[in-house]
Every structure is written in structure tokens, then in C-alpha cells.
Amino acid sequence: MTEHIENLFLHVAAPGILGLKPYVPGKPISELERELGIRDPLKLASNENPLGPSPGALAAVAEAMGELARYPDGGGFQLRGALGEHHQVDPAAVTLGNGSNDVLDLVARTFLGPGTEAVFSEHAFAVYPICTQLVGARARVAPAHDGSAGPRYGHDLRAMRALVGEGTRVVFIANPNNPTGTWLSSDQLLEFLEGLPQRVIAVVDEAYFEYVEEPAYPDAGRWLERFPHLIVTRTFSKAYGLAALRIGYALSHPQVADLLNRARHPFNVNALAQVAALAALGDQEHLERCRAVNRQGMAQLTAGLEEMELEYIPSVGNFVTVDLGRPAAEVDQALLRQGVIARTVDGYGMPNHLRVTIGRPEENARFLAALRQVLRR
Numbered sequence: 001m002t003e004h005i006e007n008l009f010l011h012v013a014a015p016g017i018l019g020l021k022p023y024v025p026g027k028p029i030s031e032l033e034r035e036l037g038i039r040d041p042l043k044l045a046s047n048e049n050p051l052g053p054s055p056g057a058l059a060a061v062a063e064a065m066g067e068l069a070r071y072p073d074g075g076g077f078q079l080r081g082a083l084g085e086h087h088q089v090d091p092a093a094v095t096l097g098n099g100s101n102d103v104l105d106l107v108a109r110t111f112l113g114p115g116t117e118a119v120f121s122e123h124a125f126a127v128y129p130i131c132t133q134l135v136g137a138r139a140r141v142a143p144a145h146d147g148s149a150g151p152r153y154g155h156d157l158r159a160m161r162a163l164v165g166e167g168t169r170v171v172f173i174a175n176p177n178n179p180t181g182t183w184l185s186s187d188q189l190l191e192f193l194e195g196l197p198q199r200v201i202a203v204v205d206e207a208y209f210e211y212v213e214e215p216a217y218p219d220a221g222r223w224l225e226r227f228p229h230l231i232v233t234r235t236f237s238k239a240y241g242l243a244a245l246r247i248g249y250a251l252s253h254p255q256v257a258d259l260l261n262r263a264r265h266p267f268n269v270n271a272l273a274q275v276a277a278l279a280a281l282g283d284q285e286h287l288e289r290c291r292a293v294n295r296q297g298m299a300q301l302t303a304g305l306e307e308m309e310l311e312y313i314p315s316v317g318n319f320v321t322v323d324l325g326r327p328a329a330e331v332d333q334a335l336l337r338q339g340v341i342a343r344t345v346d347g348y349g350m351p352n353h354l355r356v357t358i359g360r361p362e363e364n365a366r367f368l369a370a371l372r373q374v375l376r377r
């Protein structure tokens with residue numbers, strides 16, 4: 001109802017808020033059940049892990065339930081120690097966040113503000129423009145590759161570098177990027193970081209790191225000593241299957257971490273998330289199973305799309321984005337009526353594309369059958 005009435009509070013809102021549109025998440029299963037009366041919907045809309053977390057993480061959460069009356073460890077001592085060991089960095093280099101979204105927001109609040117600029121690519125993850133705008137900084141958006149000198153829709157690091165100027169404080173790079181699934185090699189990223197002035201913070205967002213199997217794909221966390229202006233972000237929401245608990249982290253120079261920690265809310269990461277993440281990190285076998293399911297699911301989905309003669313963007317993540325050759329919103333609606341939740345990406349300037357998360361084999365088959373029926377292919 002309220003959307004038709006001009007908001008009376010516009011003039012009192014902070015300037016950054018006015019140009020913002022709220023982030024549109026994947027439709028929750030409960031909403032589809034409620035709206036369309038559909039039972040047993042299939043959600044492949046938010047790049048979640050179809051196998052869920054490690055059983056050890058579930059057990060750790062159950063055990064921690066007895067302590068819900070207590071505040072969590074605000075410093076995340078144990079988890080930061082384990083992450084330090086995992087990445088072979090000083091725990092002081094680790095900043096925990098309420099999801100890696102929280103970490104990206106911390107970066108913006110720490111290094112951006114009115115009169116400064118952030119650089120990122122066209123079709124890059126939606127949170128970069130949101131957190132830039134929110135703090136009143138200016139977004140400089142570099143055109144993505146058109147396919148002639150790099151993967152179509154992928155980040156063009158030369159175009160991004162060309163936008164870095166006096167006012168630039170942060171460059172956001174998603175590797176791989178969501179929703180395109182495109183990725184940058186070690187050589188490409190190293191060349192970029194070497195050419196970037198040290199007064200500019202480079203954020204390399206590796207939310208899908210654990211899924212990537214390309215030999216030339218870098219682990220940017222190994223470059224912290226070489227590039228003190230580098231921040232690498234990771235999450236437990238994707239391959240570790242803990243999206244509901246909201247936990248992610250940054251790796252950076254300890255002096256950068258010190259600044260991020262000043263902006264961090266006390267207790268930003270809840271106690272259940274901390275114990276679950278610790279257990280999940282310790283169960284690399286489960287992670288390997290998740291990777292295998294993703295690898296096979298990617299092959300299954302892309303083979304099905306090829307059979308339907310649909311073009312998709314080659315992806316190294318746990319999702320694939322398909323060009324339907326017509327507005328994806330209609331197809332998305334038709335899929336919803338069949339109980340299948342995928343994700344349109346028109347907010348990314350890709351109105352004909354639909355993004356689908358890799359599921360378990362039977363889920364992928366259900367998605368492909370529904371798409372075939374909707375498109376009559």
C-alpha cells in the first residue's frame with residue numbers, strides 16, 4: 001500500500017539512502033508456499049549448498065544451544081585462531097563478519113564516504129553499489145568485457161584500472177563474480193594489484209572460492225604480505241552450507257583489520273555461527289563431497305541447457321546464468337508456478353538471463369524438466 005504514497009521521511013533520510021533500492025533476495029520457500037499454495041518447492045535461487053553443512057557443524061550448534069543466554073565471544077578468538085592456521089596468517093589478519101556482506105559493508109564504512117569513489121565492474125555483485133551508495137561515496141562502474149578480449153560479462157581489469165583516480169579508495173573485485181560466474185587468473189589479478197596505488201584498497205571477494213577448480217585460479221589470501229592494501233573476503237554461506245547462520249570473514253594486513261574492527265558492531269557474529277564455522281572448517285571431507293556434487297551438477301545442468309540450445313555463461317561457481325533470449329521475468333514466473341525458484345538478474349543489467357544454483361542431481365533434473373516445459377523445448 002505505502003509504495004504509492006510519497007515517503008514523508010525522504011527529506012530526513014541520509015543522502016546515500018535516497019538513491020538506493022533494497023537488495024532483492026531469492027524468494028524464500030515459505031513465501032512461494034504461501035503465495036501460490038505450492039507444496040515442496042525447489043529453491044535454486046540463492047547459491048546455497050544443496051547438501052547443507054557438515055554434520056559436525058550441526059552437532060556443534062546443538063551443543064551450544066545451552067549457552068544462548070550468553071553473549072558470543074565478540075573477538076571470535078577461537079575461530080580467528082583456526083582461520084589464521086587454515087590460511088597460515090596471523091589471527092590479527094582475520095576480521096569476522098555477519099556474512100561476508102557485513103565485511104563488505106565494514107570496508108565501505110571504514111574507507112569510503114562523501115567525496116571518495118569506489119570502482120567495480122558492470123554486472124558485479126549487487127552489494128558493492130549498495131554499500132558504496134549507502135556511505136555517500138561515488139560508484140565508478142567499468143564496462144565488462146564484451147567478449148573480444150576476455151570472457152563476455154567478466155570483469156575487465158584494464159577498464160577498472162582506468163577508472164582509478166585521486167578520489168578512489170576501494171576497488172571491489174569478485175572472483176569469481178556473481179551472477180556471471182566469470183573468473184580472473186593469478187596472472188591477471190597479480191598484474192592488476194601490482195599496478196594499483198597502495199592508497200587504494202583492493203577487495204577480492206572470494207565467496208565461491210571453494211568451488212573453483214581451475215588451475216590458474218588464485219588464492220589471493222596468499223598475497224597479503226606482498227600487497228598490504230589487499231582485503232580478501234570469504235564466506236561460510238556457500239560451500240560450507242551455513243548461509244542461515246550468517247558468517248564470513250576478511251583476511252588483510254593486521255593494520256587494515258584494526259581499522260575494520262573499529263567499525264565492527266560488538267558481537268556481530270553470533271555464538272552458533274562461530275561454533276558451526278569452526279566445526280565446518282575442520283571437516284574438509286564434507287567440503288570435498290560438496291565440491292564433487294557441484295562438479296557433477298554443473299555438468300548435468302550445462303548438458304541440459306545445451307540440449308535445449310540455450311546459451312549460458314561458463315561459470316566456475318555453484319550456479320550458472322542462462323541467456324533465455326527473451327525477458328527472463330516471464331519464464332521465472334512460469335517456473336514459480338511449477339514450484340521452481342530460480343533468480344532473474346535484471347537488476348544486474350541482464351534482463352534476458354536467469355541464474356540457477358546447482359542442486360542435487362534430482363533437483364537439477366527437476367529444474368531442467370520445468371524449464372523445458374516452460375520454453376517448450
Ligand SMILES: Cc1ncc(COP(=O)(O)O)c(C=O)c1O
Nearest residue numbers: 099100101125178207235237248
Ligand atoms: C560474490 C558474493 N560475495 C558475497 C556474498 C555474500 O554472502 P554472505 O553474506 O552470505 O557471506 C555473496 C552472496 O551471494 C556473493 O555472491
